[in-house]
Amino acid sequence: MSSIDRAASAIATILIREGIDYLQSKAVIKRARAQAGLSAPPEKRTSINRLTIEEELRFIDHAYEASGATGLLLQTLLETGLRVSEFTRLRVEDVSLAERVIVVVRGKGSKRREVPIRRELAQILRLHIGTRRAGPLFQSRERGNGPLPYTYSRQRVGQIVRQVAGKAGITKRVYPHLLGHTMATKLLWLGMDITDVQRFLGHENITTTRHYAETTAATLRRKFDRVTAPAARSLLTGIQHHQGDDAALLAADLLANERGSEVTSVDT
DSSP states (O other): OOHHHHHHHHHHHHHHHHTOOHHHHHHHHHHHHHHTTOOOOOOOOOOOOOOOHHHHHHHHHHHHHHOHHHHHHHHHHHHHTOOHHHHTTOBGGGEETTTTEEEESSOGGGOOEEEEOOHHHHHHHHHHHTTOOSSBSSBOSSOOSSSSTTBOOHHHHHHHHHHHHHHTTOOSOOOHHHHHHHHHHHHHHTTOOHHHHHHHHTOSSHHHHHHHHHTOHHHHHHHHHHHTSHHHHHHHHHHHHHHOHHHHHHHHHHHHHHHHHHHHHHHO
8 A cells, every 4th residue: 555545544534533524624634734834836837828929910811811701700719819619609699899899698607798809800890790680600601510500610610720820831839729828918918907808808717817917928028128228227226236136126126117107108
């Protein structure tokens, strides 16, 4: 019997003897880990896989070269950041062109949310929808076997994404969810508040959204540019010389945030 088996047997005996139920057992294990000085290893953060700006432009260009319908399908998938399961359920009735929103009726966790779209995309969708008042937003030429006829399957959308990416010469693995990664990092890079990005993507936990923020190279580059400008660099060098490294680091962070606020106010 291994040490794990012996420990599991000993713990099971104690739980039975003390009349501990399942929920209580979780608290027992948590407290035992704390008393034993055990903690989870630090979470490994890796950069989010996404399309670069150059790859995104090539991807959309080649999608429209394939056909107008393919281009609009993939542009909508990319710009809305929808999960492919949400995207394939989109109906004409879910689009409000006047308000420029797409309503995800049953998103993750069966929750409803509204996703804003750009004015340019709304105009193209208006032409695409025409006089239709109901039915799939993007109609497949095949009837399919699902409950909603002429609706794209998740597998078919994934196949289209891969085919277009291949023709665009993108060597990395491209799949529908990667387009969501691309949109999330772009919104954060453009300065959208992380809680707004969370609502846009329909994340239940902001920790999921924060992963994009913490691994967005563009965000780091923007802060780097702010603190390495000649005037800022001179100021920080003086603070470091007179007050030490800790004060200089604090000043650098404050400077980055302050300049970010200035940029936002100018843009608006």
